[in-house]
Amino acid sequence: MSWVLGVDSGGSGLRFALGSTAPDGTAGVTTVAATASAEPLRTGPSGIDAGQLLARLLPAVDTLLAQAGVNTNTNTDVEAGSGPGVLSAVAIGAAGMATLGDGLRAELPAALAHSLGVRRLVLAADAVTAYAGALGQRPGAVVAAGTGMIALGTDLTGWRRADGWGHLLGDCGGGAWIGRAGLEAAMRAHDGRRGGSPALLSRMEEVFGPAPELPGLLYPRTDRPAVLASFAPEVARCAAGDPIAAGIVSTAARHIAEAAAAVCPPSGACEVALTGGLFGLGDPLLAPLRAELAGQLPHATTVSAAADPLGGALLIAGALAGDTLRLPHDARLLNVLTEQDG
Template sequence: VPLPVPLDPAGGAARGRTGGPDRPGDGMPGDGTPGDRTAGERTPDDRTSGDHVPGWRRADGWGHLLGDCGGGAWIGRAGLEAAMRAYDGREGGSQPLLDRLEAVFGPAAELPGTLYPRPDRPAVLASFAPEVGRCAAAGDPVAETVLRDAARHIAQAAEAVCPRLESGEVALTGGLFRMGAPLLTPLRAELAARLPGVLVTEAAGDPLDGALRIAAALAAGELRLPPDARLLSVVTT
């Protein structure tokens, strides 16, 4: 699920990142709650000199019911739907995905009663995403289509936060990309078509690495990201 992309002082995207939490607003400036900013909005304490990042652009990350298109829960849900289609005998079903559903969750007919009451439903859905990746790697055309669609959604979000960008970087981060070529190959193709001037690069670290770097910069007064007292703070004891 795409995260906000910081803007450079000229208003272009400085760096893009994909990945993110299951609930909208978790660690995402601009979710509409008090103290946050919407895409591209700037506050009076934003600096515009040097290489300080003055604002954010955001696309998606609205949670599994309203968005998170192409994310783990989205892929898992699409894979489970294809499995249930196979169980019913409907068009668009996948027997390999049905086999994996029953191996992971038990009888297909019992899945709705097990899944719907769960408070951690997004995580349960996302747990099936690797199974979709494995089926795609084994040549299942339905699973391959799910991942191509996911790649398109991720690239659309990157395009939304990097409009008309002539150069820059997009880093892919998060456990979702560990499924490798079945997702990364169509995603790189989509990004190349939509953002031909952007370099797809390796992330500098995982989300924990990023949190530690932000905390160190905050403590030293050297944070280059937009300030946000609710989301970006260091607690000292």
């Protein structure tokens, strides 16, 4: 048995999972223990704060090994791969890894080799760990949607990406996009402009207070995308009886389907998996999305995601440990930074 670690870093904090796998990787990964840290990682001039990640990761490893009953203080354990140097592979999936991961790529390999004896490390975009969790290592496409929205597809020779550009430049159809559109419709109703929704105005004032105060509440916030996304469920609830809200959700469905269509492998059938909290909105979003996918991707089959991004990180770590990683390597999306064991 070997031990592997998966890490999922996002806007809601960090999650860690310890898994066990057969040495040849053929039996997959079994999750043994998990823990979490609620505070998200900082970002700075060099991107995601590598020092802060390491400061959270090392105590988490100790906690997980203790939960698993691993004794790290005996020579026997070390020889068995259960002490210092216990981890056969680590896979870290992080939001912003593609554009903000330079610091992690520069600092983590040596730091983890020194502190944990880790020789096999993958740093991946959270969309890649979402893909691995949803579809494993088979070709297809995954749409990961929560506050933001990104689509990722592969034919196992390379990656195709659509959107995921943040709430100012894209993330079209994601939670922040839906929430912002709903709040705009509410403000239009407050002003008496066309396209306004009295139903959304009523919900906005119940959630945020009087309409004229909303800009002062929203614009100073550093977590604006999350605040915008918090209104998406209200838009979905109003969609059943309000044509403006229904139009917002239908447009979101079209955007999501367009992103999926852009990344599906161009030849043959394509599996499309939907993962992320946005799809918890249920039928107000899923019904128009199913219709859009059928129209834009008639050759595709929508499937349920097998696991979440943390499960995907663990799967990647297990595959790396067993030399069975088939997902395409990519300098920014899925970067294998350490040498394979000889």
